[in-house]
Amino acid sequence: MVIITAGMIGVGKTTLTGKIASHLDTKAFFEPVGDNPVLPLYYADPKQYGFLLQIYFLNKRFSMIKRALADDNNVLDRSIYEDALFTRENNAEGNITDTELEVYLNLLDNMMNELSALPKKAPDLLVYADADFDTILHRIKKRGRDYEQFDDNPDLEAYYKKMWTAYQGWYADYDLSPKVRIDLQKYDLDVPGNTDLVLQQIDDALKAIRTDATV
Secondary structure, three states, rough: OOOEEEOOOOOHHHHHHHHHHHHHOOEOOOOOOOOOOHHHHHHHOOHHHHHHHHHHHHHHHHHHHHHHHHHEEEEEEEHHHHHHHHHHHHHHOOOOHHHHHHHHHHHHHHHHHHOOOOOOOOOEHHHHOOOOOOHHHHHHHOOOHHOOOOOOOHHHHHHHHHHHHHHHHHHHOOOOEEEEEEOOOOOOOOOOOOOHHHHHHHHHHHHHHHHHHHH
């Protein structure tokens, strides 16, 4: 099984990815954030670095999904399938021009065509991590990355709200694989016992997929 996790910044998706991989005794591919030289530049000046950031992420996510689909037993922390969501929002914000968006979408289309030639053409399950917006803001503050903080930056907080809203629509429209929504507000992974409850939900979703495959 190849599983992809998705969700808003700060929701707890990366923690969830690690727990799923450990539970299934498989490899986790984590989103390239800590070693991303463009991300702090983007937060400082999104209009100058918006396009560069999206190309950086697209290249990394394309490499990750190719390796994951080829190996057929991995968990990916965010994937190429939600990458365009950020690019379109950056375009709507004026951080990426229409011409840059067209270049990006053409490149993404070429990459998706290449993925369609692989033996496994899509992930087996999308695990969508969700929480309400106030919880997202609290967790962004808690993890303390300087360039993510919004107390003195109302524009950044407004961007987070737009992305949170956009994610609701993205998940509703996603149809490339079976999917399951995990409420990480109700099942806070820092609370003892909640991890087991969340992993059981994922196990049940995987069991349903395997059952359908044998019918």
